[in-house]
Amino acid sequence: MSRLSTALRLELTLQxxxxxxxxxxxxxxxxxxxxxxxxxxxRSVAEPYVLxxxxxxxxxxxxxxxxxxxxxxxxLSAVIATPLRFGEYLAAKLAVLLMVSVGxxxxxxxxxxxxxxxPAPMIVAVALGTLLMLLVGFISSLPFASISDWFLVATIxxxxxxxPVLYYSGVWPHPVPYAILTQGPLLLLGAAFGQLTxxxxxxxxxxxxxxxxxxxxxxxxxxxxxVTSSLRRVAGERPGRRVDTRTxxxxxxxxxxxxx
Numbered sequence: 001m002s003r004l005s006t007a008l009r010l011e012l013t014l015q016x017x018x019x020x021x022x023x024x025x026x027x028x029x030x031x032x033x034x035x036x037x038x039x040x041x042x043r044s045v046a047e048p049y050v051l052x053x054x055x056x057x058x059x060x061x062x063x064x065x066x067x068x069x070x071x072x073x074x075x076l077s078a079v080i081a082t083p084l085r086f087g088e089y090l091a092a093k094l095a096v097l098l099m100v101s102v103g104x105x106x107x108x109x110x111x112x113x114x115x116x117x118x119p120a121p122m123i124v125a126v127a128l129g130t131l132l133m134l135l136v137g138f139i140s141s142l143p144f145a146s147i148s149d150w151f152l153v154a155t156i157x158x159x160x161x162x163x164p165v166l167y168y169s170g171v172w173p174h175p176v177p178y179a180i181l182t183q184g185p186l187l188l189l190g191a192a193f194g195q196l197t198x199x200x201x202x203x204x205x206x207x208x209x210x211x212x213x214x215x216x217x218x219x220x221x222x223x224x225x226x227v228t229s230s231l232r233r234v235a236g237e238r239p240g241r242r243v244d245t246r247t248x249x250x251x252x253x254x255x256x257x258x259x260x
Contacts, residue, residue: 035108094134125206139217
């Protein structure tokens with residue numbers, strides 16, 4: 001727990017130093033500038049789209065930005081030489097950006113609507129949607145050395161993750177979007193602002209399916225993801241040396257007392 005709390009403080013410091021927190025505040029101000037001139041009834045229609053866009057910015061692009069900053073500064077080289085486990089490193093990164101995303105969403109929704117929306121489904125939707133976007137952005141950025149190499153390829157997962165907008169808006173009323181991870185959070189956003197009335201099975205789907213996908217992505221990252229090879233490449237390790245995704249096995253053998 002002390003390792004995780006230290007990682008959280010460090011991640012918050014880095015986010016502030018790299019100006020991601022400032023960018024999140026600016027993003028919230030931009031959305032308010034879009035929403036506030038609208039009539040009150042039109043704001044409720046636009047708000048799910050606005051929050052979906054904000055989830056994409058903070059979730060997908062911010063986490064990729066932090067990954068490329070760390071690759072440039074060789075932060076991962078330091079991570080594998082510390083007692084910090086990969087799960088704790090990932091948890092700290094996800095937690096900070098999740099808090100930022102939920103905070104921006106609550107502030108924007110409250111200023112634009114007062115308390116005329118349902119906060120519980122909105123917060124759950126933003127939390128699940130942000131976690132999904134964070135994980136997809138993190139996974140997609142790992143194989144690339146620079147953000148310019150990543151950006152063009154990133155349009156593919158980004159487009160897929162935003163396909164539920166077509167279903168929500170009525171452009172594509174087909175059941176296929178229910179297979180996409182972000183369909184559930186978008187349905188909850190529509191319900192939070194009175195635009196949809198969800199059936200019980202839709203509520204269960206919107207809560208369970210994204211949660212299971214988040215858990216599967218995290219477990220995949222910890223066990224069989226490209227993180228191992230990425231850490232090896234960034235750290236300049238020999239190809240024959242095995243690296244454990246939870247902690248550097250070689251380091252653990254040399255310094256077992258730090259893991260007790």
